[in-house]
Amino acid sequence: MIVIGVTGSISSGKTTASKIISFNKGPLFSADQIVNKLYRTSSFKEIVCKKFKIQPKSKFKLELKRKIIEKKENLKKLSKIIHPLVRKKMLDFLKNNKNKKYLFLEIPLLIENRLMKYFDKIIFIKSAKKIRIKRYRLNGGNMNLFSLLNGQQLKDSKKMNFCDYIVVNNKSLSILKKNLLNIMAIYE
Numbered sequence: 205m206i207v208i209g210v211t212g213s214i215s216s217g218k219t220t221a222s223k224i225i226s227f228n229k230g231p232l233f234s235a236d237q238i239v240n241k242l243y244r245t246s247s248f249k250e251i252v253c254k255k256f257k258i259q260p261k262s263k264f265k266l267e268l269k270r271k272i273i274e275k276k277e278n279l280k281k282l283s284k285i286i287h288p289l290v291r292k293k294m295l296d297f298l299k300n301n302k303n304k305k306y307l308f309l310e311i312p313l314l315i316e317n318r319l320m321k322y323f324d325k326i327i328f329i330k331s332a333k334k335i336r337i338k339r340y341r342l343n344g345g346n347m348n349l350f351s352l353l354n355g356q357q358l359k360d361s362k363k364m365n366f367c368d369y370i371v372v373n374n375k376s377l378s379i380l381k382k383n384l385l386n387i388m389a390i391y392e
Contacts, residue, residue: 217331217373256282
């Protein structure tokens, strides 16, 4: 079994890269998908509403974003709730798929959370900040939130030191795909 991690800064193209590289090769774990599922569970909402003094009937995600933008320490508080839950799901995924040839995990904060020991290979998806901002805005993202989230991540130059491969995603989808498939060809 080869466990491959895909990481990168916000809006660098990690999700697209993960889908390309894992297609027909093995199961894909997405930390972002796990977080999105958490946001839809009543038990998670209850914990967060209590912690951040959000009214349960409010527009939960909007109110939480507002609280995070208002006070950046709230992002750390939220991370302390989310990260252990995501890590448990990640460990379950690894255990439940140990018979597969390849496992792929897309984890935005892989380096920041010191998860390197779980991976045989780590791919860093790198994109210019102006391109990442454009992608983030196209998806309806708030620039204040982008700045806050981007500021919580290590600089690309530091993260790249922990990665086996750096894939630059500033051009076309076909170039990204070609570069990723060239990496996978090494292991096939």
